[in-house]
Every structure is written in C-alpha cells, then in structure tokens.
Amino acid sequence: MKKKFLNLGKQPLANSFLTRLKKNEFFYNLSVSFDTKNFLVSVTNPVNPKKQYTNKYAHRASESKTMREAFKNTAKKLTKKFSPKLIMEIGSNDGVFIKNFPRKKVIAVEPCKNLANITKKNFKTYPNFWNKSLAGKIFNKNKKADLIFSANTISHIPNIKETLEAIESSLSDRGVLVIEDPSLKSVIKTNSYDQFYDEHVYVFSALAIFEITKKYKLKLFDAEELENHGGSLRYYISKENSKYVKTNRLNKIMNNEKKNGLNKYKTFLNFAKRVKKSKKDLIKLLSSLKKKNKKIISYGATYKSTTVFNYCNIGTKYFDYVTDTTLNKQGKFTPGKHIPIISPEEGFDNSVDFAFLGAWNFKKEIIKKEKKFINKGGRFITHVPSVKILNKIDK
Numbered sequence: 001m002k003k004k005f006l007n008l009g010k011q012p013l014a015n016s017f018l019t020r021l022k023k024n025e026f027f028y029n030l031s032v033s034f035d036t037k038n039f040l041v042s043v044t045n046p047v048n049p050k051k052q053y054t055n056k057y058a059h060r061a062s063e064s065k066t067m068r069e070a071f072k073n074t075a076k077k078l079t080k081k082f083s084p085k086l087i088m089e090i091g092s093n094d095g096v097f098i099k100n101f102p103r104k105k106v107i108a109v110e111p112c113k114n115l116a117n118i119t120k121k122n123f124k125t126y127p128n129f130w131n132k133s134l135a136g137k138i139f140n141k142n143k144k145a146d147l148i149f150s151a152n153t154i155s156h157i158p159n160i161k162e163t164l165e166a167i168e169s170s171l172s173d174r175g176v177l178v179i180e181d182p183s184l185k186s187v188i189k190t191n192s193y194d195q196f197y198d199e200h201v202y203v204f205s206a207l208a209i210f211e212i213t214k215k216y217k218l219k220l221f222d223a224e225e226l227e228n229h230g231g232s233l234r235y236y237i238s239k240e241n242s243k244y245v246k247t248n249r250l251n252k253i254m255n256n257e258k259k260n261g262l263n264k265y266k267t268f269l270n271f272a273k274r275v276k277k278s279k280k281d282l283i284k285l286l287s288s289l290k291k292k293n294k295k296i297i298s299y300g301a302t303y304k305s306t307t308v309f310n311y312c313n314i315g316t317k318y319f320d321y322v323t324d325t326t327l328n329k330q331g332k333f334t335p336g337k338h339i340p341i342i343s344p345e346e347g348f349d350n351s352v353d354f355a356f357l358g359a360w361n362f363k364k365e366i367i368k369k370e371k372k373f374i375n376k377g378g379r380f381i382t383h384v385p386s387v388k389i390l391n392k393i394d395k
C-alpha cells in the first residue's frame with residue numbers, strides 16, 4: 001500500500017528553464033509516497049514523460065569532470081567484468097558513458113532529440129522512449145544485449161513494470177543490467193529532499209530493487225555504493241535463472257538499509273519533519289544575511305535547486321542570480337522562481353559574498369576549483385546535510 005509522507009508543494013518541471021518569463025507556467029503538486037509492500041519510494045502522481053523529455057532537455061552529463069571520470073572508470077570496470085559483445089545504454093544523454101566503447105558495440109536509447117542528435121553522429125542511436133515496442137524493434141532471438149547500462153534514468157521512468165519486462169526480453173542469457181541512481185539511504189541520512197522532483201519518480205533502495213526485479217523474472221545479485229550525486233547505488237541485475245548468486249556485499253547493503261529503517265513508514269515521517277526544519281533554517285539564514293546587505297548567489301542551476309527554491313519559496317529577494325557552466329542554461333530563468341542564470345565568468349566575481357551550493361553533489365570539485373573565492377573571504381552555503389555556512393577548511 002502506498003502511503004504519502006512528504007509534501008513539497010506546487011512545483012514547476014525541474015528542467016523547464018525559461019527563455020522569457022511567461023504567465024502560464026506548468027505546475028504540479030509534488031508529494032512523495034512509500035509503498036509498504038515493496039519498499040518503493042516514489043512521486044505520488046508522476047508527470048507525463050512526454051512533457052519532460054523534449055528536444056530542449058537541458059542536463060548535460062558531461063558537464064562535470066567528476067562525472068566524466070566516473071563514467072570512464074565504470075566503462076572500464078564493466079568491460080573487464082562482463083566482456084560484453086553488445087552494449088545498450090538507456091538514457092545515453094550526450095554520450096558521456098558510451099564514448100568509452102568501440103562504436104560498433106553500442107546501441108544508445110535517448111528520447112530527448114537534442115541529445116540523441118549528439119550521439120547519432122558516432123553511435124547507433126534510437127531517439128525514443130524505452131518500452132517493449134522499442135525493445136522488439138532493436139532485439140530479436142539472435143541479437144540480445146550482454147550489458148544494459150542505465151545511469152540516472154530507470155528512476156525517471158514511471159512505468160517500472162514495462163521498463164523491466166522490456167529489459168528482461170532484451171538481455172542475453174549471460175546478460176547483466178547495471179543501473180545507477182541516487183540511493184534512498186543517502187537521501188534520508190543527508191536530508192537531501194531536493195533529490196525529489198518531477199524526474200526522480202523513484203528514489204531506489206536495494207530493498208526495493210530486490211523486491212521489484214523479482215516480479216519480472218530478474219534477479220538483483222550485487223550492489224555497490226558510489227559517491228556520485230551525493231551517494232548513489234549501482235545495482236547488478238541478471239535474468240532470474242542466471243549463474244549469479246547474491247553477494248555478501250549486497251546482503252550487507254540490504255541489512256544496513258533495514259537498520260536505517262528503509263522498510264518502515266515511520267522513518268519517512270521523521271524525514272518529513274526534518275525537511276520542514278531545513279526549510280525554516282534556510283530562510284532564516286538567508287534573511288539574516290540579506291539584512292546585513294550581503295550579496296548571495298546560487299552556484300549551479302541544478303534540477304534539485306528547483307525543488308529547494310519552490311518549496312522554500314525563495315527567489316530574487318535572496319539570490320541576485322544563479323551561475324552555471326551549461327551553455328543552454330545561461331541567459332534563461334530558473335523554473336518557478338525565475339532567478340536569472342548567467343555564466344560563472346560573468347557572475348562569480350569579487351562582488352559575491354555568499355554562494356548557495358545548488359550543485360552540492362559536486363561540493364569537492366567546486367571547492368577545489370573556487371579556492372580564490374574562499375581565500376578572498378567568500379563563503380559557500382549548503383543545506384545538505386543541514387543548513388550552514390561552510391567554513392574555510394570545510395571539504
């Protein structure tokens with residue numbers, strides 16, 4: 001049974017960066033539920049994917065050095081581990097993962113046409129949503145995938161039943177599905193409620209993935225904790241009759257999730273209380289800095305920030321602007337709260353006193369890069385795991 005535990009209010013689409021301010025912006029009600037039967041945590045009423053994954057999709061996975069390196073290492077590791085002859089990526093974005101493989105071995109699936117256009121120059125790319133009909137078009141009896149990879153995508157597809165059925169029918173007998181998504185344990189532990197937005201239909205745990213894959217002739221046999229995006233899990237899934245057996249590493253992760261109460265509704269109710277406190281604390285801190293006439297900006301026009309800004313109702317009253325390195329976000333306005341987005345070259349200068357870490361998941365990379373700002377007395381603000389001004393030596 002699905003039980004609601006968190007209400008994040010009226011939200012725009014996290015990706016709907018505006019070129020000009022329009023009156024009829026789309027909003028939906030963002031609430032999050034826990035399924036007591038299969039432990040799945042999901043957005044209660046998901047938005048239609050056709051509204052989200054358009055030819056104007058903003059996120060470029062290649063934008064951070066951290067992720068470019070992470071995908072390169074993952075490609076190496078999976079090649080060594082599974083020697084795949086045919087690889088498919090679901091949600092290939094700008095090709096940051098597949099570019100590490102010989103082009104003949106790769107099939108890319110990417111519904112956002114602007115992104116599919118990037119990879120189609122070098123890789124067989126299907127500019128479609130992943131579903132059974134597409135799986136039938138790509139694969140047949142003699143052609144199956146040995147490796148299906150999907151990072152930060154399976155959690156984005158509302159119809160998990162069809163997604164997994166289509167994957168099961170596309171895997172070779174020795175084939176492995178490897179997926180990566182932000183981990184529920186990290187979200188709960190670090191109070192990063194901004195991992196909930198329209199695209200993050202699910203925030204998975206190993207407990208939930210174990211239950212759900214079982215239903216569709218698949219088997220979760222291993223998992224691995226990752227630092228990506230503030231704490232993610234990589235899941236290794238095979239056909240139910242494969243040679244793979246459940247690893248100790250997976251058992252440990254699942255036991256640890258139970259210890260952290262990820263199978264109990266009460267855990268999520270407590271989390272919701274902490275989220276309310278985080279909102280209060282952030283408004284209090286920003287207000288006090290504004291009273292002292294400090295200039296505050298936000299660093300990284302993330303989708304996550306859309307949740308924070310709209311849930312906390314904070315906009316241009318506090319932030320002069322947001323800086324972001326992504327070209328197609330610059331010159332636009334943030335969804336819902338309409339804060340202007342400009343390039344760091346233009347906006348991250350000596351006039352800035354405080355920068356809110358919208359991209360807190362790249363805190364290490366950013367702090368390393370912005371030493372000059374910190375040495376000159378500038379300070380970063382974060383809300384993860386709790387609202388605070390980072391001191392000079394915070395890492």
Ligand code: JHZ
Nearest residue numbers: 059063064152199300301302303304324325326359362
């Ligand atoms: P980023 C997106 O989430 C959306 P977001 C998506 N739904 C998802 O699941 C995750 O990615 C994986 C900028 N930046 O991707 C670049 C700087 O400006 O971590 C990006 O716009 N300077 C697919 O949007 C943003 O920050 C920098 O130095 O919540 C990071 O966005 C760095 C490192 C980044 O999260």
